[in-house]
Amino acid sequence: MSITSTAAGPTTREAIAASARTMFAERGFTATSVRAIAAAAGADPALVIRHFGSKEQLFLEVLGPTRAPGPELEGPLAELGRTLVAYVLDPARDAERRAYATMVQASDNEAVRATLRTAARTSFIDRLTARLPGADAAVRAELIGAQIGGLMQAWPTIEPLLGAVGRARAVDLYGASVQALVDGSH
Amino acid sequence: MSITSTAAGPTTREAIAASARTMFAERGFTATSVRAIAAAAGADPALVIRHFGSKEQLFLEVLGPTRAPGPELEGPLAELGRTLVAYVLDPARDAERRAYATMVQASDNEAVRATLRTAARTSFIDRLTARLPGADAAVRAELIGAQIGGLMQAWPTIEPLLGAVGRARAVDLYGASVQALVDGSH
DNA sequence: GTCTATACGCTGATAGAC
DNA sequence: GTCTATCAGCGTATAGAC
Numbered sequence: 001m002s003i004t005s006t007a008a009g010p011t012t013r014e015a016i017a018a019s020a021r022t023m024f025a026e027r028g029f030t031a032t033s034v035r036a037i038a039a040a041a042g043a044d045p046a047l048v049i050r051h052f053g054s055k056e057q058l059f060l061e062v063l064g065p066t067r068a069p070g071p072e073l074e075g076p077l078a079e080l081g082r083t084l085v086a087y088v089l090d091p092a093r094d095a096e097r098r099a100y101a102t103m104v105q106a107s108d109n110e111a112v113r114a115t116l117r118t119a120a121r122t123s124f125i126d127r128l129t130a131r132l133p134g135a136d137a138a139v140r141a142e143l144i145g146a147q148i149g150g151l152m153q154a155w156p157t158i159e160p161l162l163g164a165v166g167r168a169r170a171v172d173l174y175g176a177s178v179q180a181l182v183d184g185s186h
Numbered sequence: 187m188s189i190t191s192t193a194a195g196p197t198t199r200e201a202i203a204a205s206a207r208t209m210f211a212e213r214g215f216t217a218t219s220v221r222a223i224a225a226a227a228g229a230d231p232a233l234v235i236r237h238f239g240s241k242e243q244l245f246l247e248v249l250g251p252t253r254a255p256g257p258e259l260e261g262p263l264a265e266l267g268r269t270l271v272a273y274v275l276d277p278a279r280d281a282e283r284r285a286y287a288t289m290v291q292a293s294d295n296e297a298v299r300a301t302l303r304t305a306a307r308t309s310f311i312d313r314l315t316a317r318l319p320g321a322d323a324a325v326r327a328e329l330i331g332a333q334i335g336g337l338m339q340a341w342p343t344i345e346p347l348l349g350a351v352g353r354a355r356a357v358d359l360y361g362a363s364v365q366a367l368v369d370g371s372h
Numbered sequence: 373g374t375c376t377a378t379a380c381g382c383t384g385a386t387a388g389a390c
Numbered sequence: 391g392t393c394t395a396t397c398a399g400c401g402t403a404t405a406g407a408c
Contacts, residue, residue: 012391028294030216034384044393049385105299107291108214117343136359139351142344143337143360150336151329157303158328165325173322173367174329180363198374220401230376235402237374376407383400390393 013051015041020048021062025098029059029106056111063099064115070123073131080131081179085171088148089155100152120145134184144181147174199237201227206234207248211284215245215292242297249285250301256309259317266317267365272357274334275341286338306331320370330367333360 010018019040023032034055038045052058071087073080088097100116107113129141151174162170196204205226209218220241224231238244257273259266274283286302293299315327337360348356 030294033382035382045384046386046394047392050391055384104290105293108216108294113291136351136355139344139347139356140359142340142347143356143363146336146340146344146360147333147363148336149340150332150334153339154328154332154335158325158332161325161328165322169322170325170329173326173370174332177329177333177363177366180366181359184359219399221399231401232377232403233375241401374408376405378403378405380403381401384398386397387395388393389395390391 012041012043012047016043016048016051017058017062020058024059024063025102028102029055029109029112056109059106060111060115063102065119065123066096068096068123070127073127077131077133077182078179080182081177082171082175084144084148084178085151085175088152089167089171089174091167097152097155101156104149104153120149124148132182132184136184140181140184144178147178147181198227198229198233202229202234202237203244203248206244210245210249211288214288215241215295215298242295245292246297246301249288251305251309252282254282254309256313259313263317263319263368264365266368267363268357268361270330270334270364271337271361274338275353275357275360277353283338283341287342290335290339306335310334318368318370322370326367326370330364333364333367 016037020032020037023037023040034048035045037058038048048055048058052061071084073083075083087093103112103116107116125141125145128144129138132140134140158170159167202223206218206223209223209226220234221231223244224234234241234244238247257270259269261269273279289298289302293302311327311331314330315324318326320326344356345353
């Protein structure tokens with residue numbers, strides 16, 4: 001019944017990763033036990049640790065930042081705020097937003113916190129700093145990072161409230177707000 | 187050696203609360219064990235539970251929202267963004283910001299998440315919704331809540347980067363950004 | 373009313389036999 | 391690679407001494 005990595009079926013490792021991804025996303029890091037992940041995957045608890053090193057590393061591997069290219073920052077400066085917010089609120093990136101929120105809620109853990117911080121810097125803040133005109137670009141990029149982080153975290157709460165307003169209006173509103181920091185006027 | 191609640195010295199309950207406040211703030215919820223809190227307070231672990239019900243309730247009691255009046259929203263609308271940000275970044279509110287960040291990082295826990303959400307609504311978002319002019323006031327208030335939450339969470343990271351820029355400049359920049367959502371123009 | 377002692381069931385993680 | 395057995399530590403509960 002065992003399947004090698006070259007065959008078509010899922011390996012035990014992949015079954016564990018799939019269970020872990022679902023359960024971490026649904027119940028959070030703390031409430032999801034290694035034993036529960038193993039049971040859902042039809043595997044032994046010890047195998048979870050053997051394959052992934054620790055519960056923490058498994059969490060980061062299945063929910064951590066992907067190698068996605070990150071938001072497009074090369075467009076016109078005058079629309080950068082809107083572009084950023086549209087990227088973040090893109091319906092296609094729903095899973096990414098949820099994973100981010102799950103990680104923030106588990107950032108009690110130092111490795112999780114470090115992963116979040118590094119991902120934000122390399123895929124976003126550093127590139128944004130280089131792109132921003134005017135004075136205090138680094139500080140303004142960090143402040144924009146705070147805005148975007150706040151939006152990603154709050155979105156699951158805000159989205160159901162939208163009703164007739166619509167996502168596009170939210171993109172307009174928040175985009176204009178981010179744009180104020182892009183411009184950085186006095 | 188025991189001291190009643192009417193005497194001047196700290197009771198065991200107060201010693202436990204003091205230790206818990208320090209250790210939760212320094213090491214977070216998960217990494218702080220009930221046994222470690224008890225040891226630091228010179229008390230028995232069982233007493234921690236007896237006095238506070240659970241580790242979770244102790245955490246909320248020592249780090250949860252105070253009965254502070256919340257930000258002033260009654261000033262002129264044209265300065266509301268700046269007023270809000272100045273309130274949040276007030277050096278005197280440093281401990282509150284740190285407590286908020288600690289709670290967000292532990293919001294893996296459902297009771298913590300509920301406490302944060304309720305506090306934000308009652309002390310801030312609901313009042314702000316009533317104050318905002320124009321359409322979509324509720325949605326705009328939530329978006330401002332996202333901005334403010336993002337700022338409070340990121341501030342410990344941003345503050346050391348300020349250097350010569352200064353807190354006042356950050357208040358100006360972020361305040362103008364919040365103001366864009368207060369105005370809600372197209 | 374405090375407080376101590378003890379214990380229960382669960383957790384993440386490890387060592388070593390198949 | 392996989393499973394069994396086991397570990398120390400966790401949050402929590404309770405019985406009973408002062």
